[in-house]
Amino acid sequence: MLATPRRSHAVPPGLVVGLALGAGVLAAVQARVNGELGLRLHDAYLAALVSFGVGWVMLVALVGAHPRLRRALHRPSQPTRWWYYVGGAGGATLVAVSAAAAPVLGVALLTVGQVAGQTSGSLLVDRLGFGPAGRHAVTMRRLAGAGLALAAVLLAMFGRGHGRVSAGYIALAVIAGLAVSVQVAVNGRLRQANGEVTVTALVNFTTGTTLLAVGAVALRATGHLPIGHWPWEPWLYTGGPLGATFVAIAAFAVRHLGVLRLALLTIAGQLLGAALLDIVLPAAGHGLAATTVGAGLLTLVAVRVAGSQSRPLSREATA
Numbered sequence: 001m002l003a004t005p006r007r008s009h010a011v012p013p014g015l016v017v018g019l020a021l022g023a024g025v026l027a028a029v030q031a032r033v034n035g036e037l038g039l040r041l042h043d044a045y046l047a048a049l050v051s052f053g054v055g056w057v058m059l060v061a062l063v064g065a066h067p068r069l070r071r072a073l074h075r076p077s078q079p080t081r082w083w084y085y086v087g088g089a090g091g092a093t094l095v096a097v098s099a100a101a102a103p104v105l106g107v108a109l110l111t112v113g114q115v116a117g118q119t120s121g122s123l124l125v126d127r128l129g130f131g132p133a134g135r136h137a138v139t140m141r142r143l144a145g146a147g148l149a150l151a152a153v154l155l156a157m158f159g160r161g162h163g164r165v166s167a168g169y170i171a172l173a174v175i176a177g178l179a180v181s182v183q184v185a186v187n188g189r190l191r192q193a194n195g196e197v198t199v200t201a202l203v204n205f206t207t208g209t210t211l212l213a214v215g216a217v218a219l220r221a222t223g224h225l226p227i228g229h230w231p232w233e234p235w236l237y238t239g240g241p242l243g244a245t246f247v248a249i250a251a252f253a254v255r256h257l258g259v260l261r262l263a264l265l266t267i268a269g270q271l272l273g274a275a276l277l278d279i280v281l282p283a284a285g286h287g288l289a290a291t292t293v294g295a296g297l298l299t300l301v302a303v304r305v306a307g308s309q310s311r312p313l314s315r316e317a318t319a
Helices: 013-041 044-065 067-074 088-128 140-156 167-194 197-221 239-280 290-307
Strands: none
Touching: 013 044, 013 239, 044 067, 044 088, 044 197, 044 239, 067 197, 088 140, 088 167, 088 197, 088 239, 140 239, 140 290, 167 197, 167 239, 197 239, 239 290
16 A cells, blocks of 8 residues: 555656645544544543554554565665664654643644744754755745744634643644654655665654553553543544555655655645545534635745755755
8 A cells, every 4th residue: 555666767746745735634634533532542642652553553564465565674775874763753752742732732832833843843954964855955935934834833723722831841842843854854764775665654653653652651550541441433543544654655755845845745734634624524613714724825835935945955964
């Protein structure tokens, strides 16, 4: 399902942009699924661990069933570095911070903090050349694009309730966003080395699931991980496959877009996906908000602004 040829020809730019937007929509759906599972289990952290675990099992089955994927896992076609294999720590950090900070900050402030960290982190990662697209200068247009994306998220969250303002938790949200930007770059490097998005996703999920499982054991031992009734509806367990598909698309697209443009496109996809969900499957007490649609469109403008001067300084990483 996620397997791709090891060698690919030139990819149309429009296709890459469409894939990145689609990945953002998948992230919005995954958030809705995992959010509902967290409500049923009475714990967002446990829901995220279940999501990672289901995705990991699916990826193990896919890689195990294809000899080419197994070869790519054990014998990458290009040299790798140890830090290529820790991208999943970014996803685990995001999940852990979200579970801890959401009850305090509320979803609105948490999202703003994460997007601020992700956009600023993407600028830094692109400048240092961690990603497979090489180094990109921090131009005024790229700064303006990142600023527009943050403004779009603020617009989307306008009028929504939030918890108390806590500098510590906001700082954690920003750090989680930074971790995600590094994760995208690292995964892109690993995919470039092994040629397979499925293998890259498996490595990512193995790291993330392991870290979350260790955290769950610690929380359970201290009595801070209550477990509610396990729901029977299959769709509540689709968050893992959705997340694995997101990681695979991002690992492929980051080489063509760079970390910042990929981040902006996925943020736009998330906002537009949230608007679509509000139309098709509105959450209790919520409907489609014009600000959500406007925010998604504003983020597309941010992509255009940031991408108008996006030629890489170098195709090689400096680290």
